[in-house]
Amino acid sequence: MVKRLFLMEIWMLFFAVTAMAQDLKKNESGQEKNESPQDPLVKINESLGPLRKLPDGNVWINVKKKMVVIDGQICMRRGPLEMFACSPETKEHESVIQAKAKAFLVHTALLMVGAESGKPVEWDPKYSPASGTRVEVIVHWLDKNGKPTKLRAQEMIKNVKTKKAMTENWVFAGSEFYTNPNTKKRHYMADGGEMICVSNFTTAMMDLPVQSTQSREGLIFEAFTEKIPAMKTRVRLVLKPEAQKNKKSASPKNDKPAASKIEKTE
Secondary structure, eight states: OEEOOOHHHHHHHHHHHHHHHHTOOBOTTSSBTTSOTTOTTHHHHHHTOSOEEOTTSSEEEETTTTEEEEEEEEOOSSSBOSEEEEOTTTSGGGOSEEESSOHHHHHHHHHHTTOOEEEOOBOSSSOBOOEEOEEEEEEEEEOTTSOEEEEEGGGGEEETTTOSBOOOOEEEOOOOEEEOTTTOOEEEGGGGSOSEESSOOTTOSEEOSSOOOOOTTTOOEEEOGGGSOOTTOEEEEEEEEOOOSSSOOOOGGGOOOOSOOOOOOO
């Protein structure tokens, strides 16, 4: 039986992970003391300000700047897409980025920086789009010369009809829990791969608030090969929830990205 995440569980999870995160020791640069200084992506984390790493995954948060940072790598550069990012060993064959974390942990991190989950897409009795806090996704990596580079995730996704970059924004749908009737164990459904989707899934953690089919014959997005770095390039995904002005969820009527375009950092 599928169940929505109960409010009490959200708060328990929020405080439990916050307490664990508060115990982590930081050095002056804001990095973990046990993080290897040889890691070439450390400079990217340093540029994002003091980050607090969560347990059990390569996920960081900056509560003041309200951002979530996820370690990952490029896993696909050409072909149709159903996801933009997925958890390890799930949907890499139809995702641009393999995120080095479970979707459940990313969900928790988004709650910790103020995002509010809405609901996944509904198809029955009629189509109802995914809702929730709108989330900007930015991809950071080092180019072949070691220079920090960043790009909006939309720029890496091509609309097969317009041949231009995707314009829609993601919303924090929140996925669902499933209780196995035999083992009685609960599973977060987006851990099956539906972390950041471009096709609508009822199990999506983040989805587009516009109709986008899962049918292989009707997929409307593909990898924008020219904009994507080489295979296995290590990246850092930065998720920035939109400020909640009136506690209203994003809607399809207001799904265009900000006008400013992100270029290479100086």
